[in-house]
Amino acid sequence: NGTTCGLKEIMLGRCYQYQYIQRGLYLSNTTAVKNCTELYELFESEVRFKPYCNMNMSTYEKYFQRALEGVHVINRAIFWSGTYAITHTYSAHGHNYITLEDTLAANMLDGLMWCGKENDPQGFDYVSCPNNCQDNRWADLAFWGLASKTFAERVAGEIYVVLNGSRTDGRPSYRNGSYFAEFELPNFQRTGPYRVTKINILVLHTPDLPVVERCGEKSIIHLEHLIRDAQFEYICIDDPDELLLIMCGDSWGARECEVARTALRRA
Numbered sequence: 001n002g003t004t005c006g007l008k009e010i011m012l013g014r015c016y017q018y019q020y021i022q023r024g025l026y027l028s029n030t031t032a033v034k035n036c037t038e039l040y041e042l043f044e045s046e047v048r049f050k051p052y053c054n055m056n057m058s059t060y061e062k063y064f065q066r067a068l069e070g071v072h073v074i075n076r077a078i079f080w081s082g083t084y085a086i087t088h089t090y091s092a093h094g095h096n097y098i099t100l101e102d103t104l105a106a107n108m109l110d111g112l113m114w115c116g117k118e119n120d121p122q123g124f125d126y127v128s129c130p131n132n133c134q135d136n137r138w139a140d141l142a143f144w145g146l147a148s149k150t151f152a153e154r155v156a157g158e159i160y161v162v163l164n165g166s167r168t169d170g171r172p173s174y175r176n177g178s179y180f181a182e183f184e185l186p187n188f189q190r191t192g193p194y195r196v197t198k199i200n201i202l203v204l205h206t207p208d209l210p211v212v213e214r215c216g217e218k219s220i221i222h223l224e225h226l227i228r229d230a231q232f233e234y235i236c237i238d239d240p241d242e243l244l245l246i247m248c249g250d251s252w253g254a255r256e257c258e259v260a261r262t263a264l265r266r267a
């Protein structure tokens with residue numbers, strides 16, 4: 001589980017794909033086209049030859065500054081915690097909503113693994129990445145922590161957050177220490193032209209699994225307090241129809257999906 005083979009080629013390929021194909025189709029094209037080689041080189045200069053555990057929250061500063069330059073997501077930003085797959089199906093690569101991974105900066109690295117290595121001809125460790133620095137937790141958060149923070153600073157208006165109300169790993173729907181709690185919620189702007197006005201919490205319950213938390217319960221009460229204290233409007237919805245239909249597409253036989261089956265046949 002070291003650096004992804006072909007890291008550079010994958011990043012450049014994704015960058016071209018994003019800017020010359022996806023972008024023209026449905027992503028915001030209000031910002032100028034960026035130079036993919038320049039972006040890759042910025043990224044590489046910040047990580048190559050660097051010992052993994054020496055990284056921190058400023059390691060990738062220049063990369064994110066440049067890659068997210070001019071990006072502002074208004075009324076369409078969506079965040080996820082414990083709901084990666086369904087949130088991305090719903091956002092539809094920026095067609096409906098825009099996740100962090102639908103921005104160029106994060107798209108180039110989503111799902112990839114990498115780490116720098118000091119005394120190495122290539123400067124990357126292709127064998128294994130530590131992923132856990134005992135004395136410096138910021139090393140593990142260096143990339144996705146800063147990605148989350150920078151994205152959160154650039155969203156405005158109404159935003160959406162998809163939470164998992166039937167987590168099976170014992171974690172609460174809203175968890176202190178999650179990326180959402182630590183890097184996104186605290187960085188939404190409260191004043192100025194890019195201030196966040198309203199936070200829509202969408203709590204999903206996987207058909208056929210026990211319901212662990214709903215709106216107005218347990219950790220979601222705590223989240224509501226945090227949001228209201230920060231002066232954002234708050235609304236919480238359990239299983240919105242559009243999302244329930246996506247879930248039912250994967251669990252057509254579930255009891256919770258029976259109404260959908262009956263209604264669709266009648267229509």
Ligand code: NFD
Binds near residue numbers: 079085106144180
């Ligand atoms: P979490 P969170 N599938 O789900 N972000 O609030 C799955 F299942 O409890 C983006 O801590 O939510 N997990 C990334 C994945 C990383 C996948 C961190 C995947 N395909 C934070 N890919 C990112 N794109 O990698 C990665 N993970 C891991 C931002 C990930 O490594 C997003 O804007 C991390 O350890 C989102 O609003 C864990 O899933 C929020 O932070 C996330 O745990 C989600 O972080």
